[in-house]
Amino acid sequence: xxxxxxxxxxxxxxxxxxxxxxxxxxxxxxxxxxxxxxxxxxxxxxxxxxxxxxxxxxxxxxxxxxxxxxxxxxxxxxxxxxxxxxxxxxxxxxxxxxxxxxxxxxxxxxxxxxxxxxxxxxxxxxxxxxxxxxxxxxxxxxxxxxxxxxxxxxxxxxxxxxxxxxxxxxxxxxxxxx
Amino acid sequence: xxxxxxxxxxxxxxxxxxxxxxxxxxxxxxxxxxxxxxxxxxxxxxxxxxxxxxxxxxxxxxxxxxxxxxxxxxxxxxxxxxxxxxxxxxxxxxxxxxxxxxxxxxxxxxxxxxxxxxxxxxxxxxxxxxxxxxxxxxxxxxxxxxxxxxxxxxxxxxxxxxxxxxxxxxxxxxxxxxxxxxxxxxxxxxxxxxxxxxxxxxxxxxxxxxxxxxxxxxxxxxxxxxxxxxxxxxxxxx
Amino acid sequence: xxxxxxxxxxxxxxxxxxxxxxxxxxxxxxxxxxxxxxxxxxxxxxxxxxxxxxxxxxxxxxxxxxxxxxxxxxxxxxxxxxxxxxxxxxxxxxxxxxxxxxxxxxxxxxxxxxxxxxxxxxxxxxxxxxxxxxxxxxxxxxxxxxxxxxxxxxxxxxxxxxxxxxxxxxxxxxxxxxxxxxxxxxxxxxxxxxxxxxxxxxxxxxxxxxxxxxxxxxxxxxxxxxxxxxxxxxxxxxxxxxxxxxxxxxxxxxxxxxxxxxxxxxxxxxxxxxxxxxxxxxxxxxxxxxxxxxxxxxxxxxxxxxxxxxxxxxxxxxxxxxxxxxxxxxxxxxxxxxxxxxxxxxxxxxxxxxxxxxxxxxxxxxxxxxxxxxxxxxxxxxxxxxxxxxxxxxxxxxxxxxxxxxxxxxxxxxxxxxxxxxxxxxxxxxxxxxxxxxxxxxxxxxxxxxxxxxxxxxxxxxxxxxxxxxxxxxxxxxxxxxxxxxxxxxxxxxxxxxxxxxxxxxxxxxxxxxxxxxxxxxxxxxxxxxxxxxxxx
Ligand SMILES: Cc1cc2nc3c(=O)[nH]c(=O)nc-3n(C[C@H](O)[C@H](O)[C@H](O)COP(=O)(O)O)c2cc1C
Ligand code: SF4
Ligand code: SF4
Ligand code: SF4
Ligand code: FES
Ligand code: FES
Ligand code: FES
Numbered sequence: 001x002x003x004x005x006x007x008x009x010x011x012x013x014x015x016x017x018x019x020x021x022x023x024x025x026x027x028x029x030x031x032x033x034x035x036x037x038x039x040x041x042x043x044x045x046x047x048x049x050x051x052x053x054x055x056x057x058x059x060x061x062x063x064x065x066x067x068x069x070x071x072x073x074x075x076x077x078x079x080x081x082x083x084x085x086x087x088x089x090x091x092x093x094x095x096x097x098x099x100x101x102x103x104x105x106x107x108x109x110x111x112x113x114x115x116x117x118x119x120x121x122x123x124x125x126x127x128x129x130x131x132x133x134x135x136x137x138x139x140x141x142x143x144x145x146x147x148x149x150x151x152x153x154x155x156x157x158x159x160x161x162x163x164x165x166x167x168x169x170x171x172x173x174x175x176x177x178x
Numbered sequence: 179x180x181x182x183x184x185x186x187x188x189x190x191x192x193x194x195x196x197x198x199x200x201x202x203x204x205x206x207x208x209x210x211x212x213x214x215x216x217x218x219x220x221x222x223x224x225x226x227x228x229x230x231x232x233x234x235x236x237x238x239x240x241x242x243x244x245x246x247x248x249x250x251x252x253x254x255x256x257x258x259x260x261x262x263x264x265x266x267x268x269x270x271x272x273x274x275x276x277x278x279x280x281x282x283x284x285x286x287x288x289x290x291x292x293x294x295x296x297x298x299x300x301x302x303x304x305x306x307x308x309x310x311x312x313x314x315x316x317x318x319x320x321x322x323x324x325x326x327x328x329x330x331x332x333x334x335x336x337x338x339x340x341x342x343x344x345x346x347x348x349x350x351x352x353x354x355x356x357x358x359x360x361x362x363x364x365x366x367x368x369x370x371x372x373x374x375x376x377x378x379x380x381x382x383x384x385x386x387x388x389x390x391x392x393x394x395x396x397x398x399x400x401x402x403x404x405x406x407x408x409x410x411x412x413x414x415x416x
Numbered sequence: 417x418x419x420x421x422x423x424x425x426x427x428x429x430x431x432x433x434x435x436x437x438x439x440x441x442x443x444x445x446x447x448x449x450x451x452x453x454x455x456x457x458x459x460x461x462x463x464x465x466x467x468x469x470x471x472x473x474x475x476x477x478x479x480x481x482x483x484x485x486x487x488x489x490x491x492x493x494x495x496x497x498x499x500x501x502x503x504x505x506x507x508x509x510x511x512x513x514x515x516x517x518x519x520x521x522x523x524x525x526x527x528x529x530x531x532x533x534x535x536x537x538x539x540x541x542x543x544x545x546x547x548x549x550x551x552x553x554x555x556x557x558x559x560x561x562x563x564x565x566x567x568x569x570x571x572x573x574x575x576x577x578x579x580x581x582x583x584x585x586x587x588x589x590x591x592x593x594x595x596x597x598x599x600x601x602x603x604x605x606x607x608x609x610x611x612x613x614x615x616x617x618x619x620x621x622x623x624x625x626x627x628x629x630x631x632x633x634x635x636x637x638x639x640x641x642x643x644x645x646x647x648x649x650x651x652x653x654x655x656x657x658x659x660x661x662x663x664x665x666x667x668x669x670x671x672x673x674x675x676x677x678x679x680x681x682x683x684x685x686x687x688x689x690x691x692x693x694x695x696x697x698x699x700x701x702x703x704x705x706x707x708x709x710x711x712x713x714x715x716x717x718x719x720x721x722x723x724x725x726x727x728x729x730x731x732x733x734x735x736x737x738x739x740x741x742x743x744x745x746x747x748x749x750x751x752x753x754x755x756x757x758x759x760x761x762x763x764x765x766x767x768x769x770x771x772x773x774x775x776x777x778x779x780x781x782x783x784x785x786x787x788x789x790x791x792x793x794x795x796x797x798x799x800x801x802x803x804x805x806x807x808x809x810x811x812x813x814x815x816x817x818x819x820x821x822x823x824x825x826x827x828x829x830x831x832x833x834x835x836x837x838x839x840x841x842x843x844x845x846x847x848x849x850x851x852x853x854x855x856x857x858x859x860x861x862x863x864x865x866x867x868x869x870x871x872x873x874x875x876x877x878x879x880x881x882x883x884x885x886x887x888x889x890x891x892x893x894x895x896x897x898x899x900x901x902x903x904x905x906x907x908x909x910x911x912x913x914x915x916x917x918x919x920x921x922x923x924x925x926x927x928x929x930x931x932x933x934x935x936x937x938x939x940x941x942x943x944x945x946x947x948x949x950x951x952x953x
Binding site for chain 2: 699716720721868869870871872873874875876877879880881882883884887904907908911914915916917
Binding site for chain 2: 060074
């Protein structure tokens, strides 16, 4: 499915985290979470959850800030953030389509839905269209097995989907240009 | 100190109870192939090359993390084990891009030694040909991911002995890669002290001293062990 | 808080119940089919009809028959409405007032799907309001904890669980009492309890449903376990994909804390117990116990060799008891009704009941709970209603670690040993029905792709082996494989099974081996006839 191998960033961000405008409330909330966990190194995953909720994705600067605050080696923070599929190091598109590829949905043809959207957007599962409009993701059972195949369109769970119906929907998001 | 008596490949031996099967075997001149194990760092049981059979236990056990037991009958060289080891080495060769003829480590590589000892002449598996980077941004050393076997020796030596924790792994499964700091080029990894321990620890030509030419890179792993022993026994404190 | 307080809360709760109650499913399956809108519409309709004095609408957990959702049940002895639409709600309420039949499809709760069940774990599911602790207490909740703390010594509790014959429901079926005894015997300054709610099998949702429908049941089981083994801190490790379960657990923990059922000096005894949540982040391997522990410690979820087992050295090096959600959910009833009662259900070696998630090509999808030893045929054909317009070809149990059981073996009783004999496993309870249109090589490849993606990458046999197996299977489905490839495939599967570090790698070859065993023709057909297999992901 989606590949997690990326190229290393070209330059090392200087020292600590930059870009923390003191007015940015999100940093304050992140700080509060870390404080609640007493800046313990083993709260790393909890803190990453909060950071992703606040910022949408985990930028390298943000990860560095967390590494410094929790006193965890940067390589370990990066290693943890990329081990778990929940964490995303890249921004998501304006719209997201999540196709369930759990067993129940698979036997009801979810793979064909994935291929159809991959072809439509010119992207692979786990990627975002170059124009940043649509992110395609796969999931492993979202608990709607009774209405398989299940597809989540911008957070709304829909059931008994067909490739054509989902393509229609996503076409609307992609707009004229594509 | 309790002593256990056991047999390894039919040979009766005695060992201290805190010893692993691997340590006991080595002390008695019995060699068991290993890759992820490195004296002086913690044992993780990851490469599975040291698997042995113990009479009465259906599962194969990794010798590097299994403690000796009274009356154990260990066999390190059954046909099944030999075949599995060979498959594991072949899998390693197929997983990345190993071009021995062009490698600095040629002739001194632990992976190559393993291939010879298990009698592998080619890999029966398809080559995966993954895209792997070569990073020569560090002024003294370089890392070529084409030759990395993900044994984690660099990660442990840098964390446990040097205390820098420059290395770790990113991603998972076949996409796992060794990374320095926040996935920056090694030369920009602020935590690296350029001590060279990972260079000594790496079993293959993945981490190398820059400027070494083909087959020139020879590593001295006993040095790492020496440092650790000296530290544990406080030999350097007058 | 003592027993009288508990009983008082229960009495008050029961007394305040209105004569007519509409139970409306608000678990994830029905919610994704507008279950919330239905509940709101029902409430609105009750208010509009001015019937609030005698009718109430209660949000409850999963009722089991998720495929017919959203479900609404009228109590006492009223109809079961299926696939309820918000616009039908006014007529449902009117029908209660003698306003003629409701314009909604009426199901039956006496069909085999319901009547063949034996609910223990699910006895409160779909009945109580999972967001109110009072509702759980009214159903007898927390009395088992009281009983344990005040009337039993820790060793008695361990003894009782041992005698019940309960085995872990997380997949491996390890005797629960034995595990508890091991942790209880350890002397340590601290011990931990961990509830494994990482439910990774794609297509299984038993644990999620229990957490969404009856979270206090799990907390009570954990607290009893903590008392029995001498732990003071617990963690529930929940899959990040289960937001509703997480929310309900959070609510439940807060409520229990406020009532003094978690925290310090529970039931005025010297026993302290605190529970915290840890949210998983999308890694199947974190269901494996040593990986789960690393994940709680904030690290990459890579397993480590055992021994030492978590019971000896777990979280931060302290003895740790790990059990599955369903295992914990069985504890309170065993304490209340006794080990003999529990041991009387099921088979010789597999006691009690098991919850299964039925899905795939089957008429009734949803959750069922049956005594161990129930024949597969009863589950699939009678309860599940068989394949719509077709025939069962195989039943997949155990997910990516399990195997496919062909229709010829449908009379097999479902217990740990019988399924293992067929080359599959009980697993956590996922049961996917396949029909004639499903290609078994494709199914094997699907699971192998899953395992390859989810391999942590630590050990070579699993990391490199699953990738090679997947590559060979792709050759097979693409029609490019030879008979020699099948031999390579077989030997590779055997090696990965025997040489991998953890259960993920050790069981990853099972779907391939079981389909090779039962459906060799389908593999052969790919080799002889080119790319006949269904093109899959
Ligand atoms: C790859 C893998 C995934 C697992 N996933 C789960 C899981 O999702 N839920 C679970 O309870 N146990 C899971 N287990 C089993 C656990 O390791 C452990 O045996 C179990 O939580 C013990 O609880 P029990 O004795 O109550 O069954 C998994 C095991 C493996 C090897
Ligand atoms: S040279 Fe030393 S400090 Fe730098 S990465 Fe290698 S072991 Fe770590
Ligand atoms: S770089 Fe060398 S030491 Fe590090 S994991 Fe790869 S092979 Fe092992
Ligand atoms: S078997 Fe797979 S998941 Fe388990 S330790 Fe090995 S690589 Fe990781
Ligand atoms: S398998 Fe898709 S919702 Fe369960
Ligand atoms: S040396 Fe024992 S597993 Fe690698
Ligand atoms: S989710 Fe409503 S019946 Fe299962």
